Amino acid sequence: MQKLSIIGVPMDLGAENIGVASGPDSLRENEIIQKLTDAGFKITDLGNITVKERASLSIENPRAKYISEICRVSLELAEKVKATVLKNEKVLVIGGDHSVCLGAVSGASVALSGNLGLIYIDAHGDMNTSKTTLTGNIHGMHLASLLGFGDKKLKHILDTTVKVKKDFLLLIGGNDFDKAELELVRNEKLDSIFMKDILSKGFYQVFEKITMLSKNASNIWVSLDLDSIDSVYAPAAAMPNKAGFTYREITILCEEIGKSCNVMGVDLVEYNQQFDVNEKTAELAIELIIKLFGSNYSWYTKYLEKNKTHDWNNKK
Numbered sequence: 001m002q003k004l005s006i007i008g009v010p011m012d013l014g015a016e017n018i019g020v021a022s023g024p025d026s027l028r029e030n031e032i033i034q035k036l037t038d039a040g041f042k043i044t045d046l047g048n049i050t051v052k053e054r055a056s057l058s059i060e061n062p063r064a065k066y067i068s069e070i071c072r073v074s075l076e077l078a079e080k081v082k083a084t085v086l087k088n089e090k091v092l093v094i095g096g097d098h099s100v101c102l103g104a105v106s107g108a109s110v111a112l113s114g115n116l117g118l119i120y121i122d123a124h125g126d127m128n129t130s131k132t133t134l135t136g137n138i139h140g141m142h143l144a145s146l147l148g149f150g151d152k153k154l155k156h157i158l159d160t161t162v163k164v165k166k167d168f169l170l171l172i173g174g175n176d177f178d179k180a181e182l183e184l185v186r187n188e189k190l191d192s193i194f195m196k197d198i199l200s201k202g203f204y205q206v207f208e209k210i211t212m213l214s215k216n217a218s219n220i221w222v223s224l225d226l227d228s229i230d231s232v233y234a235p236a237a238a239m240p241n242k243a244g245f246t247y248r249e250i251t252i253l254c255e256e257i258g259k260s261c262n263v264m265g266v267d268l269v270e271y272n273q274q275f276d277v278n279e280k281t282a283e284l285a286i287e288l289i290i291k292l293f294g295s296n297y298s299w300y301t302k303y304l305e306k307n308k309t310h311d312w313n314n315k316k
């Protein structure tokens, strides 16, 4: 049975105060551990990393708010992820805001000596630096750091290597990129499929690019920001998106990734329980995580399980 460790990072310091710190415990309340176990994984819950309260901290640098605490948490997370990957276990990191991706991917990359592809599903670029940022929020910068750009403190988590090589990155579902981020995508020739590309050319190219990346990178990390999903289906995304993926699109996308790639880690970020409607975002998040790790879970699998009255394979 495939082993999978869960690490919660209740950190919201990378964003404005948007209520995402309760993400890990909310998903546990929605029985993520039981559901992953039912889907065929042997789960170890490593608990939550302790993050200092926003009120107890001061902003030293308004262009990279709470950078010291974010770097401290990222290092602790990176060490935990690295140790787990070295034991040949899969990892699920539950945020928190998207800046938890920095420590998670840094730890996995160092454990795998940089042989790590990153599939980044997000409406935003998260590729500003402390020079180009409009908000000073680090959840809009960590991807630039993972690619080796921007502030040294952020890009040198664990060591000074570049954590994600440019041709090992695939951006999917972009809608709202800042000017500086679009320039970076263009100048560095980053592989990206914006929502507009999907609408104009169809999903086929997305599947093609996923297959290509899985051939180049034998290990894949998936970073899933809930704001890539239409707010009808994911109302509890911290920054709700009216133009994101539908339920049909995001479930099939995650299923395809899970089937065609060796997904060794996932971070699921930007969940705000306060906005949820009958827990539907939490339930969708759990479904997508299970699909990304190559197994299945949906209303249909539950329906079949509940209604199974006869074992057709048993000839008696």
Ligand SMILES: [Mn+2]
Pocket (backbone or CB within 6 Å): 098, 122, 123, 124, 126, 139, 225
């Ligand atoms: Mn994001």
